[in-house]
Amino acid sequence: MKELKNKIKINGDGQKEFSRSRIPSGCAVFGVINEAGEKFDGKMVIDGISIMHERSNGLGGGFAAYGIYPHFSDDWVFHIFYDDTEAKRLAEDEIKGSFKILLSEEIPTKKVPRVENPPLIYRYFLKTGGNSKSRIDSAAVSGLRKQAAGGDEEDNIVNFVMHINRDICGAYIISSGKNMGIFKGVGFPEDIGRFFKLDKYEGYLWTSHGRFPTNSVGWWGGAHPFGLLNWSVVHNGEISSYGTNKRFVSGFGYECTLSTDTEVITYLLDLMVRRQKIDLEMVHLILASPLWEEIERMPRDRRELLQALRIVYGSALINGPFSIIVGNNNFMYALNDRIKLRPLVAARKDEYLFISSEEAPIRKVCPSPDVLWHPDGGEPVIGVVGKREKKAGSNLIRSGKKPVKV
Amino acid sequence: MQERPGDDCMKRIYIQEEYCIGCRLCEIYCQVKHSKSKKIIKAFKEELVDIMPRVLVEEIGYNSFAIQCRHCADAPCVEACISGAMQKNKNTGVVTCDEDKCVGCWSCIMVCPYGVIRRGLSSGKIASKCDLCVDEEIPVCVKNCPNEALKFIEKDEDKKDMMRSKNEKKK
C-alpha cells in the first residue's frame, strides 16, 4: 500500500493538487420523498431543481436517487469517476482484491451540449467477501479504524472508499451504498439530469443540487451530492467550523479527501447515526445545537442531556450558514443551521414530502401542497419511507412548529 | 460626651487603614487645593507661605493612615469656640472655621479628640481645618488616593459596605 501512494504522486497533474483545496459554494437544494415508498422518475426532481437555475453557475449539479437498483437491492453499488484508464485499472485491481464484482458497466449517458469532457463514469455491483478483510486491514489504517473496524462490513466499505479516494489519483468513488446511486458532474443540474438520462430511473427518494462554486474550475468529483454508504448529502452554504469538524471526524478515522464541506457533514452524520447510534430525532441537537440561553431555560433532565451533548459532541456542531438535505435508504432528513442563515422550505402533499431552497420549485412540481412551512433554525424535517400507506391520513413526525395551512 | 463622626445622612470621608500606603499624596493635593493658584507646581514652588494640608498622615513602620476632621454631629470644637468662628452648617453638616472671626485661642485644638485642627504658625489663626472640599464633587484627598484607601460615602451606604466586608471577612 505504501509504494502505491508515492507512485501516484509522480504523475499527479495540477488538477489533483488543486482539487485538494476546499471549494466554497453557495447553491440550490431540492429533495422529494414518497413516504409510502412509491417510486417516481427523476423528471419531477429535475423540473424542481431547474427552477432554481439562477442559484447555480453551471459548474456543478447532481442527484441522489434511492430505490433505483431493485435487482441488486442488497448488494453494494459503487459509482466511480476515473480521470483516465490508468486510474480505472488501478482502482479495479483494488476492487477485485476486496469484492466479488457481480456486474461492472459504464453508466449510460447521453450527449448534452453544456456538459463537456466528462470523466469515465462506471458503476460496479459488488458483494463483500473474498479476501476483502486482509487487504483493508493493512498498515495504513489509522489507529481508530482499528478501534471501529471490528469487522463491521460498513466500516470496511468506508475504509475502502477513503483508501481509493485518497491513495489512487484520478479515481473517485462518488457513491457507495445499496439500491441507490449518485449522478453528478460539472454543468447545470438539469443538464446533468438529462446527461445521465435520469428520467429512465425510478426511485422513492430523490435529492438534487445546483452548485455555485466561487472559483472557476469545474471538477466532476467536487459536485454535490456527496455520498458515502447509503448517505447522500446536498448542502447549500459554507461551514465556518469546517476545521474543527474535520479534526473531530478525523479522530474517528474519517479522512477528508475531497475537501468539501459536504464531505465532512456526511462523515459527521455517519459517525453520529451509524456508529455512535444517536437517534435521527436527536442529531439536530448536536449538528445545530440549541443556544445556551435556551438550554438554561429547559427542565433539568432535558438540560442535562443537552449540556452533555454539547460537552461531548461540541466539535460536531456545524457552525456557519447551511441548509442540507440528507438522503438514506429509508429517510430524507433536512436541517438548517441554528440561526437560519440559509433558506429552507418544506411542504407535504399526501405521502410526498418536499424540501427545497425556495418555494417556487415545490409550487412547480406540486401546485397545491397540503401544508407548506419554513422550518426554524436548527429544526429538522424528517420524512421516513413506510411511515405512511398510499393515500392514508398523515401521521407524519411533526416538527416542532405547526405547519402553515395553505 | 459622645462624638459620632458626622450626621447620619451626610457623605463623609472614611478610610480603609489596611490600604493606606503612606505616600502622603492626600496631603499634597490638599495643600494644592487650599493654595491660591491651585496649581501643584506653582503652589509648592511660588507660594512660599506654608500651606498646611487639612489631612494628616500618621505612620509607624508599615501602619499608616490619613485622618482629617470628622465633622462630628455635636462637634466639641464648635462648643469650645469662644468667637463663633467654628460653625457646623445646618444642611451640609460640614464644620468650617471662619478665619477672620478666629482669635487664635486654640480652644478647638484643646478639645478635638482627633487632633486634626492645627495652628497656622504665621497667621496666628486656625490654618488647617478640613472643609470637606464642599465645592468639589469628591474631596481631593479621596480623589487622589492611589490605592482608594480613602472613601467618600454616605453613612448608611458605608455601613452596608462595612457590614458586607465584615461578613465577607467572617464568612
Add this chain to the structure above:
Amino acid sequence: MRRKNNIPKKDEMADYIIIGNSAAGLAAADSIRKLDKAGKVMVLTEENYPNYSKPMITYFLAKTVSLDKVYFKDKKFYRDNNIDIRLNTRVKSVDTAGMFLTVESGRIFYFKKLLIASGGKPIVPRIRVIGTGTIESSRSGKDKTFDFMDGTNYRDIGGIFTLTTLDDAIKIRDYIEKNKIKEISILGGGLIGLKAAEAFLETGFDINIIELANRILAATFDQQASGIIEKKIKSKGSNIYKNNTIEEIYITDGKISGYRLKDSEKRGCRLLISAVGVSPDTGFISGGKLKINRGIVVDDYMRTSGKNIYAAGDVVEGPDMLRGEKRNIAIWPLAVRQGGTAGINMAGGNEKYSGGFFMNSVEILQIPSISMGLTNAEEGEDKNIEVFKDFNPKKNMYKKVVMKENRIIGVILVGNIERAGIYAGLIRNQIDISSVKENISKEDFGIIHLPADYKKHLVVGEGIEV
C-alpha cells in the same frame, strides 16, 4: 398669694425663662428650639448687650478684636429662633414653689421651666483702705470715706476694676485713656488675671501681678509650667509678686494711688484690677429654696433641687468626672455643653450630662499653653499616680502627663500644644493607656500611638464604643 389663673396684665408669662445670656443660656435656647419650635422662650440679662463672648473681652482690651466682633452668635440669632431677649433685667428673687420670679423693676414673670445660667460674679477681697481725701460715690452723690473696700463698694473707688463683663472692659479702656495709665497692677495670677495680663502685655503696658500662691495659674499649672510663663513675663520688664497680697490701698482724690503688699513693700498704682476669682451668682435665690453649695447643685440632667428649675454654666456645681464629686468648673466648653443638655431636658428630651473636667488654653507672649484635668498631682503623692515630665525651659517647652491607674487624669502642654485634644479624648473616655505608655513621651504623640481599640474607633469608626 396671687391667684394663678387670672394673671394681672402687668405680669409676664413664658414656657421657658432663661436667666443669663451667655454661653450656657444661649446654648440652652438653641437646643430648646431644636425640640420645641413653638414654646415661648424668654432670656433675661442684667447687661445691656444682646450677646457677647465673655472670654473675648480681654481680646477686646488688647484691641485685636473690635467691639462688633465680640458677639459669638450672629445678630439675627434671637429673631431666627424667636427668642424674647430682655436686656437690663436683673432678677431680684425666684419663687420656686409659685414658679414665678420678680425682677428689679418689680415685674413678675411666670415660667413653666426655668434655667438659671447667671454665671459667676467676680470676688473682690476685703482690703483696708487709707484714704486722704473723699471718695465721690456716683450713686449716693455724697462724699464717702471708707476704711475697708470689698465687693460692694470697690466701684466707688476710681481705678479699681474687676474684669468679667464687657462694661468692665470698656470702663477700663476709657479709664486708661483718660488717665494715661502706663502701668497696671493685677491682683490675682489666676486665669482671668493672666488673660488680662495677656491683653495688656500685647499692647505694651507694664504689669504687676500679685499672686497669693507660690506661682501664677496655680490652679492648673505646676511650678515648671508657671515658671516658663513667669520668666517670659519678667523678660518683658513686668513684675510678679508671689506668696503675696495687698494689705492696704491708698486713695487720693477718690482714685487709687498706691498699695502696700503683705511684705510691706509699697508701690504706686493708678489702676488695679481685682482678678482673684469668680463665684456663682446665686444671690437672687433666697436661702433654702434651692440646694446650693458653692454653686447651684444639679444632677446629671442639669435639674436643680427645685421642680422644673434647671441650672447650667459657671453658676453650677456639676459632676466632675475626674474627682468623682460635684464641683464648680467655670469654663466655656462645659457651660455650652451643660446649657445644651439642660435645654434638651427642659424641652422634654432626655439627655444625660456625662460630666466634665477642668481645661484651659491661654497664649501668653506667643507661648501657647493648654492644661486639662488634675494637673497638680505629683508622683508619689498617691501610690498609683504616675507623672511624665519633659521640661525644656530653654525652648519654653514643657509637657506633663499625670496618670492614675493607667488612665490619664491631667495634662499640661506649654510651647507645643499640637493635637492637645487627643489627650482630652483620652481623659474624657478614661482610656486605659497601659499598652502604649511609652508613647506618651513622644513629642509627635498622635493617634497612631493610641491603644489599638481606641485608635480604631477614631480612625475607622469601629473598635470600642465611646
Add this chain to the structure above:
Amino acid sequence: MALKLTQSEFETERDENKCISCQVCVRQCSNDVHEYDSDQDTIYSDNLKCVGCHRCESLCPTGALKIKERDSQFKTNYNWSPDHLRNIYRQADSGGVLLTGMGSDKPYTVYWDRILFNASQVTNPSIDPLREPMEIKTFIGRKPDKLEFKKNKNLKNKSIKLKTKMYPQLELSTPIMFSAMSYGSISFNACKSLASAASQFGTYYNTGEGGLHKDLYKYAENTIVQVASGRYGVDVDYLNKGSAVEIKIGQGAKPGIGGHLPGEKVTEDISNTRMIPEGTDALSPAPHHDIYSIEDLAQLIYALKEATDWSKPVGVKVSAVHNIAPIASGIVRAGADFVTIDGLRGGTGAAPQTIRDNVGIPIELAVAAVDERLREEGIRHKASIIAAGSIRSSSDAIKAIALGADAVYIGTAALIAMGCHLCQKCYTGKCNWGIATQDPYLTKRLNPDIGTRRLLNLLRGWSLEIKEMLGGAGINAIESLKGNREHLRGIGLSDRELTVLGIKHAGEAW
C-alpha cells in the same frame, strides 16, 4: 570588593522645575533609589539600585520623573551582548545562580505575532455579537467516547434521558483562567483579587504550589488547587476545597527544575498555608519523588481521584518540552482529565536565568503538536488542553484555541492588569507594586478591590474581543473554533513551521 563592575540598567531623569520635593518617590521606592536631602530640599537618585519598575514615575504628582533604560557603555559587540557582560559581572560578584523573574525576554520568534486570524466575507455572513448570541462557555474535563440515552419507546412525546454518567467538568463563562501563582510568590491581596475576580466572572484561578489560604475558602468553587512536588499545603481538605486538582510536573519558565520560593518571602502566614517552617527557602524538588515514570503519574492521578471520590477533574501541568506530544498523549492515557501545557515564555516568581531563557519550546508549537498527536491517536476528545505561557491578548487566546487548546491560562497578563511593570525582580521580594512580595509595607499597595476590578475588566474586555473575532469568522460558538486551524494563516513563517503549526501560509485559500 569595592570595585563595582556592574553598571546601572536604568537611569532616573528628574525634571528639576517640576519636582516639588514632595518625597512621594522616596517613600514609594522599596529599592531606596531616591533620597531626600533636607538642607538643600532636593532629592537625589542612585541609579544603580533602580530596577525600572516605574512606581515612582506613576505616583509622582507632577510627572517630574522619567525612568529610562540606560544604553550600555560597552563597545558594541553582537557576540558579547551587554547582558552577557552584566551577567558575568554579577556572577563573578555573587558566585551563585543568577535568578530572575517573569517569562523569557529573549527575541525568539513570537508565533502569535506570525499568525493571522480569518474573517468571513460574502460566502458566509459574519455574526454580530451585539445582536446575535455568541457563546464562549467552555467545559474543561474528561469526555466519554460516546453517549447513551434512555428512550421510553412507548411514550409518544419521545422524552429522552441521558444514560451515560458524565465525568465532572469545570464550566467556564469564558475560555480564560488565571494561571498558577502561589500565595508566597505573590501577596495575599493579589491572590484574593484573582480569586474574587474568578468567582465573580465565572472562571477559575489556580492556587499554585502555595496551598490555599483559609480566607480564600469562600472562593473554593472557583479554585483549582495544585499538587506540586513539594506537596505544600496539600491535605484532604485542600483537595476537596478546590473544584479541580492540577498536578504540577513542570512550569514553562523552568522546565525540569523545581519551584524556588526565596526564604524572605516565607512569612508566618505563608508557612501556615504551606505547612513549612517560617523563613526557610521553599525549594520544591525537581521531579515528584513519587513520579519517576508515566505509570507512577497514573497512580497519583487515581489516588487524587479516589481522595476526592471522583467528584472533580484531575489534570496535569507540564512545561512545553521537545517531546511534549508523546508526553501529553501519555498523560491523557494515564487518566488525566486535562493537560496544562506551559510554554517557554511562561512567567515565574524566581528561576535561574539560563534555564528560563534556554529551556523549553514556545507554547504555540507545543499546542499544535499535542493537538495533532492526540487527534491522530483518536484520544483528543478524551481530555482538555489548556495553553499557558505568555498569552498576552485576546488574539493570542483565539489563536491558541484555534491551534487546539480548549482554554488558556493567563498569569503575567493578570499581574500586569494588577499593576506589574515586568521589571523581572519578583525574586527579590521587593515588588513595589505590592504583587510579588510579602513585605506588609508593600503588599498593602495592592488594594484587592482595585485588583479585582481591574482583573474583571481584563476578562470582560478579552471576552468581548473573542466574541467579536469569532463572529467575524462566522462562528457563534467557541466549540467551532477549537482546533479550527483553517481559520489561521502563517505570515513570514517557514514551511516547516507551518507544518508544525498545521496551518497554511497567508494567501493560500482553503
